[in-house]
Amino acid sequence: MASRQELSDFLSSVERRAFKQAVFAVRDDDTALDLVQDAMMRLAERYGDKPAEELPMLFQRILQNRIHDHFRRNKVRNFWVTLWSALRGPPGEADEDFDPLESFEAEEGSQAAESTEDRVASEQTVRIIEEEIERLPTRQREAFLLRYWEDLDVAETAAAMGCSQGSVKTHCSRATHSLAAALRSRGFKS
Amino acid sequence: MTNHSFRPARSVRTTDAFTRSVVSALDAGTERLPYRITHRLQLASQAALAAQTAVLETVEANVFATVHAGSGARGGHDQPSLPWRLLVTLLPLAAIIAGFVAIADIGDALEADETAEIDEAVLTDEVPISAYADHGFGVFLKNNRP
Numbered sequence: 001m002a003s004r005q006e007l008s009d010f011l012s013s014v015e016r017r018a019f020k021q022a023v024f025a026v027r028d029d030d031t032a033l034d035l036v037q038d039a040m041m042r043l044a045e046r047y048g049d050k051p052a053e054e055l056p057m058l059f060q061r062i063l064q065n066r067i068h069d070h071f072r073r074n075k076v077r078n079f080w081v082t083l084w085s086a087l088r089g090p091p092g093e094a095d096e097d098f099d100p101l102e103s104f105e106a107e108e109g110s111q112a113a114e115s116t117e118d119r120v121a122s123e124q125t126v127r128i129i130e131e132e133i134e135r136l137p138t139r140q141r142e143a144f145l146l147r148y149w150e151d152l153d154v155a156e157t158a159a160a161m162g163c164s165q166g167s168v169k170t171h172c173s174r175a176t177h178s179l180a181a182a183l184r185s186r187g188f189k190s
Numbered sequence: 191m192t193n194h195s196f197r198p199a200r201s202v203r204t205t206d207a208f209t210r211s212v213v214s215a216l217d218a219g220t221e222r223l224p225y226r227i228t229h230r231l232q233l234a235s236q237a238a239l240a241a242q243t244a245v246l247e248t249v250e251a252n253v254f255a256t257v258h259a260g261s262g263a264r265g266g267h268d269q270p271s272l273p274w275r276l277l278v279t280l281l282p283l284a285a286i287i288a289g290f291v292a293i294a295d296i297g298d299a300l301e302a303d304e305t306a307e308i309d310e311a312v313l314t315d316e317v318p319i320s321a322y323a324d325h326g327f328g329v330f331l332k333n334n335r336p
Contacts, residue, residue: 004239004242004243007238007239007242008235008239011235011238011239012235015231015232015234015235016220016221016223016228016231017216017220019220019223019227019231020216020219020220020223029227033227033230033231033234036231036234037230037234037237037238040234040235040237040238041234041237041238041241043238044238044239044241044242044245045241045242045245048241048242048245048246049245049246049249122218123222125215126215126216126218126219126222127219129212129215129216129219130215130216130219133212133216144209145216148209148212148213149213149216176208176209179208179212180208
C-alpha cells in the first residue's frame with residue numbers, strides 16, 4: 001500500500017508533466033488543471049491503497065481516460081485546424097543556420113552559464129517542440145509521451161492506453177517520424 | 191521533473207538522440223510553468239492526499255467495525271447472535287405447525303365424541319340393535335314418522 005509520503009512524492013513528480021500532457025490534448029490551461037486534479041483525486045480515492053510502484057501506470061490510465069471523457073463531452077470541438085495556422089509563422093522567417101536543438105546540447109550543470117540569448121533560443125525551442133507535440137494525432141501523442149516522457153515500458157504504456165503493445169510500438173514509431181519531420185520543417189537539421 | 195539531463199543533439203539523426211532531446215525540451219517546458227499553474231497543481235496534490243487520508247481512515251474504520259461486529263456475534267449487543275436470530279425466525283414457524291397439529295387433534299376428538307354419543311344412544315335404546323337391520327321395522331319407522 002502506498003503511504004501518504006509515497007503518494008505525495010509521486011504526485012509531486014508527475015503533476016507538471018501531467019498538466020502539460022493534458023494541455024497538449026485539450027489546449028486549455030484551466031481545463032487541463034481540472035483534468036489533472038480529477039485524475040489525482042480519483043487515484044487517491046480509488047487506488048490510494050495500491051502499491052507505490054503501480055501508481056504511475058494507474059495515474060496515466062486515469063488521466064488518459066479523463067482526457068478522453070473530456071473529448072467525448074465536447075465532440076464538436078475541432079482543435080486541429082486552428083492551431084496550425086495560428087502558431088505556424090511565415091516560412092523563411094527563421095534563421096537558416098539556426099538549429100533549435102543546439103540549445104539543448106549542453107550537459108547537465110552548464111545551464112547556469114546560458115546567456116539571455118541562449119535562454120530565449122531555448123524557450124523558443126521548447127515552444128516549437130510543444131506545438132509540434134500538440135499537433136500529433138491523439139494516440140500517437142499519448143504513446144510518445146507515455147513511452148518516452150513518462151518512461152513507461154511498452155506493456156505499461158499499452159495498459160495505460162488500453163491498447164495492444166503492438167499498437168504502442170506503431171504509434172511511437174509514427175509519432176517519432178512525424179515529429180522529426182515536423183521539426184525539420186521548422187529549422188531542425190537532419 | 192527537475193532533472194535537466196540535456197544531451198548533445200545537434201541533429202535529428204537517431205531516434206534515441208531525438209527522443210532524448212524532445213524529452214529534455216518537454217522537461218524544460220514544465221520548469222517554466224507560471225506560478226498560477228504550479229500553485230493549483232500543488233493544491234490539487236494536497237486535495238488528493240487529503241482524499242487518500244480520508245479513504246484510508248474509512249477503510250480502517252470499516253475494518254474496526256467488522257472486527258467488533260464479529261465479536262458482537264459472540265455475545266455483543268450490537269447485533270443479535272446467530273442462535274437468537276434462528277430462534278426468532280423459527281419460532282413463528284413452529285407455532286404455526288403446532289397450531290395445525292392442535293386443530294387436527296381437536297377435530298379427531300370431536301369426531302370421536304360424536305361417534306360415542308351415537309353408539310351410546312343406540313345401545314341404550316329399548317329397541318334391540320338387530321331391529322334396525324330389519325326391513326319391516328324400517329318401513330314401520332318410516333310410516334310412523336311424526
